[in-house]
Amino acid sequence: MPNITFSNSDYKQKTVYAVAGSHTESILKIAKANKIPVDFSCEDGECGTCLIKVTRLSDKGPMGGPLTEKETKVLKELGKVSKKEIEQMAVDDLPTQWRLACQIIVRDEDILVEY
Secondary structure, three states: OOEEEEEEOOEEEEEEEOOOOHHHOEHHHHHHHOOOOOOOOOOOOOOOOOEEEEEEOOOOOOOOOOOOHHHHHHHHHOOOOOHHHHHHHHHHOOOOOEEEOOOOEOOOOOEEEEO
């Protein structure tokens, strides 16, 4: 399972080990379990409050699970992805670095989460 490093200029950087079974949990759920103060509101992928920037730190496949329909809609509304980028992501299976913490499911890879 991966190491997830959470980074924010207002808090000390913290790396957590996503334990077995966490590949079914969102970044937000992992952050909350480790008392990492990622902002959130609806927890359902509709408000955009939990917007994060994710950077892959390992060379293992695509970063995180695919974008959900809700996540795609909100990221587009926030101006973080364009229609063209959405179409290209579907072809390449490479999601954008901008994600919603309540929607992204961690794969077996080390990542940096900026919130």
